[in-house]
Amino acid sequence: MSARHQLQLKLAPWALLSVAAAWGFAFVVMKDAIERQSVNNFLFTRFSLAVLVMLLIRPQTVKHFNKDLLQRGSLAGVFLGLGYIAQTLGLERTGAAITGFITGLYVVLTPVLAWLVLKEKITRFVWLCIMLATVGLGLLSIRGFSVGIGEMFVLASAFLFAAHIIALSKWSSGRDVYAMTVIQLTMCAILSGVASIPGGYSAPPDSGVWAVVVFTAVFATAIAFIVQTWSQAHMSATKVAVILTMEVVFAALFAILFGGEILTLQSAIGGVLVVIAMYLIVLKEQK
Numbered sequence: 001m002s003a004r005h006q007l008q009l010k011l012a013p014w015a016l017l018s019v020a021a022a023w024g025f026a027f028v029v030m031k032d033a034i035e036r037q038s039v040n041n042f043l044f045t046r047f048s049l050a051v052l053v054m055l056l057i058r059p060q061t062v063k064h065f066n067k068d069l070l071q072r073g074s075l076a077g078v079f080l081g082l083g084y085i086a087q088t089l090g091l092e093r094t095g096a097a098i099t100g101f102i103t104g105l106y107v108v109l110t111p112v113l114a115w116l117v118l119k120e121k122i123t124r125f126v127w128l129c130i131m132l133a134t135v136g137l138g139l140l141s142i143r144g145f146s147v148g149i150g151e152m153f154v155l156a157s158a159f160l161f162a163a164h165i166i167a168l169s170k171w172s173s174g175r176d177v178y179a180m181t182v183i184q185l186t187m188c189a190i191l192s193g194v195a196s197i198p199g200g201y202s203a204p205p206d207s208g209v210w211a212v213v214v215f216t217a218v219f220a221t222a223i224a225f226i227v228q229t230w231s232q233a234h235m236s237a238t239k240v241a242v243i244l245t246m247e248v249v250f251a252a253l254f255a256i257l258f259g260g261e262i263l264t265l266q267s268a269i270g271g272v273l274v275v276i277a278m279y280l281i282v283l284k285e286q287k
Contacts, residue, residue, distance in 0.1 A: 019224045023244075041199075047189035049217035050185050062179075073179070087153070093149060100248040104137040130241075133278070136245075136276075181229050
């Protein structure tokens with residue numbers, strides 16, 4: 001193994017952790033924005049702006065488009081786009097905390113799909129990390145639980161996000177990361193645009209919503225998915241799922257720092273369990 005590849009293996013988990021931080025912050029600021037703009041209009045604006053920014057930065061990336069990349073990037077984009085639409089519809093109909101927990105269940109769904117699709121062996125140690133992360137997610141998020149249409153939308157998004165992680169784990173390696181990200185996000189924009197047709201499109205209504213759109217488009221979408229696509233070429237799908245559960249920890253942390261929420265003992269224990277799970281699975285693979 002070359003020194004460069006060893007360095008990539010060490011950097012990939014921490015790069016993915018920065019993605020979880022960006023998504024955690026986006027989770028907090030989006031709640032207010034989608035109360036002032038429809039879900040599908042928000043997502044269409046967000047993904048379209050992300051694609052536009054990426055093409056402006058590197059217009060020559062279209063030269064890397066070929067049949068193989070278009071097919072795989074588009075299918076990964078379908079999983080991602082439908083996942084975002086389902087999650088945001090759920091967030092609109094239920095609380096942010098329970099949405100975070102149910103979405104985080106992809107930490108359980110991903111290894112099951114990885115075993116079925118990729119024949120990826122899951123050890124007892126990894127299942128222990130998954131269990132720790134899931135319990136931590138529950139403690140962080142659950143304040144009473146009811147099952148309604150909002151929760152069902154979010155559960156569907158968890159399946160779709162797990163499928164997206166599996167797709168990237170199978171197809172990221174050996175392909176142009178930037179070009180594949182552009183294709184995925186273009187498909188997300190198309191799907192959310194089609195979903196916007198019945199109600200018609202309207203632009204963000206004020207500067208506050210535009211600020212959220214720009215942040216989520218540039219940092220939580222364009223940059224985040226470039227990093228995720230690159231990272232997944234260097235680690236297993238299950239490990240990715242465990243690290244990305246840190247999104248909920250960051251969401252809780254930012255809600256306390258900027259949203260006026262109070263840190264409870266239950267939330268603190270939950271956050272610690274998720275951090276331990278992430279640390280253990282990263283430490284094990286590095287050894």
